[in-house]
Amino acid sequence: MDHFPTNWGRPKYDGFDTNATYPFHDHGHNQSAAFAGATQHTQQPIVTGTSVLAIKYKDGIMMAADNLASYGSLARFKGVQRLHPIGDYTVVGASGDMSDFQYLQHVLDGLVISEEINAQDGHTLGPAEIHEYLSQVMYSRRSKMNPLWNSLLVGGVKDGQRFLAYVDLLGVTYFASTLATGYGAYIAQPLLRKAVEGRENTLTEPEARGILEEALRVLFYRDARSINQYQIATITANGVDISGSLKLETAWGFAEGIRGYGSQTQ
Amino acid sequence: MFRNTYDSDNTVFSPQGRLHQVEYALEAVKQGSAAVGLRSNTHAILLALKRSSGELASYQQKMFRIDDHVGIAIAGLTSDARVLSNFMRQQAMGSKMVFNRPIPVNRLVSAIADKAQVNTQEYGRRPYGVGFLVIGLDHTGPHLYEFSPSGTSFEYFAVSIGARSQSAKTYLEKHFESFADCSLEDLIRHGLHALRETLQQDKELTTNNTSIGILGLSGVHESAGTSVNFRILEGPPIEPYLQSMQPKEVPPPSSASVPPPTSGDEDVQMSE
């Protein structure tokens, strides 16, 4: 082992994550020249957040993300909020590079100040406008070959309309009634689709919360870059509410009965 | 035409605290043919009188489409209007590109007002020689604004600009309380009556010299679908609206339609 934490191991198989939203494990070997260039463009994320999940339900949008920001395989920051409210109707949830996300928060907060606080004319930004703006920012940065290394979910309710959409470091966008970024796209998304599709207009808030908690639990069991502390945001006609840090209830008793790993032989 | 010490530069105040170049720009608006704007709870409309330089010449353009939800009528220098309307179109498209949202009308009007203000303060520039009536539709309903070269903008129930626009204003002020619940046809009829007030003695409104701009659901005389988008009616399609006009009341002698003399012209003599 060396003293470069990003070299401290991650799955060698990188076919599952072609955009490398996880930290890059094998650096080039001429690291001393890494900062020699005049400008540096982000080539890999450093401190990363894992999956964000979101679903539509009867009263609006519910979004969830855990509180971990990893430094390679090191669980570096354990109290990070990855759900950020923008204006009165929108929440943006981020996975990928946390410093890029903090920059985006700064940009979006500035946008709300210039568009809403300064104008004060009743024309406010809803989730659709925030998402379009974010898409333009992400796409223009990728077109400069200097991407903001995130996958983002934008959810909200305005004028009685629910809105839920995705945008990532390439500027790719899409809309669906259940969305999941990162590892969650593989592990949580099938669970969410099964639980939500066709029931978007009948799911109650406790039901929606239960679905997301269950998906987070499965992710915590399977995703090595996750943690059992999380937050849930609800966006309804009444506005945005982001919970405090919550603890996932997990059970490990079954581990006793598992055979076939490590030194256990029977 | 004018004799004055303080009017050669727009950055210099007169001893009375006035900017004469700006006032001359406002005069350019008054020289233009009239435009009238009014709105109901459901519609905003513009009406304008087109001039032609001769029997064999075409009529000048008085209205421009900015976006599906914004249109303008102009009075003054058409070339300045084209520059400003182009700017408005850019702003409107920028809003579509960045937020995928129609630009809020008040912000569009503020943007051109701010642009015009710069020209009243910076050295080496001249004010725009054109005034706009801007109609727009957004989620709060139809709107009508006036923009002037002095860099101001105001929202109105009904207003007019251009030559003899005071006569149209007098008509609008007399009737505006009934506009809110008007049908589109009644609103246009009021607009035509107001516009008629600005005509010279021997002239009348015809399908050639009248433009009508409409925002809001199409009326009974229109063929095109159920669109609320801005459209300009000219030529034969406005015939039914002209037909609907009431004969003009003969004003009693020395009525209020003569504009009151402007006050405070101490250091300017304006000739007609």
Place this chain on the structure above:
Amino acid sequence: MPDMSAIVNPQQRQFNPYAENGGTILAIAGADFTVIAGDTRQSEGYSIQTRYAPKVFHLTDRAVLAVNGFAADGNMFVKKVKQRLEWYRHAHAKDMPLRAIARLIQTMLYAQRFFPYYVYNILGGIEEDGTGAVYSFDPVGSYEREACRAAGAAQSLVQPFLDNQIYFKNQTPAQGSSHPAHLPLPDVLSIVIDSFTSATERHIEVGDGLEMYIVLAKGRTLPDAVTTLRPQELPSSAGDGERVFVLKRDLKKD
């Protein structure tokens, strides 16, 4: 002895600004109509990102554009084309003719020759002479007018089928008869639907939904066989010009 090859040949992984988002598009021109269609699945790798992301866009009363490839480039490209058409409307107070839109698209694509829009475009509609037309493009702007074209993930499945059904390749007409120059609209729609159900069956990136746009020449009406499918008519700017209809179908979601 440590492996020195990595030092001799330093490995650099560069940010890849492109993705491939699957799906298939197709257009067929008739004598006085054009059908432009696309599925609505958007995917990356083995993941379905969404089951509804439109790839076919209504541009004017007589032009419809289908875009396939990298979704972010596709959406941006359509947005920019629409803005150019709006400026044309401002300048000329009419819609841009189809062949002019085709040339505009080639110019816009070629302008990005060295950082291309990774998209395959198919433009369909009605020409000024009233005929149905299809223009197909490669990502850097090469284009030609054709009678039909398929593009995207299932191009290799669909295009041979169209060659056979539209161009009558490998078919010999019966003695004393000849192949028709153009097929009627109901036949074309059947071919489009069959193309997509087949592509859905055999290609994992095709499915979920099908959107078919029908552009009808001035003065033409839909045949009864099509009216019964209940297509939705899109609003047009002039009442008496070309007309655009949309037909939506479900495709298998597996």
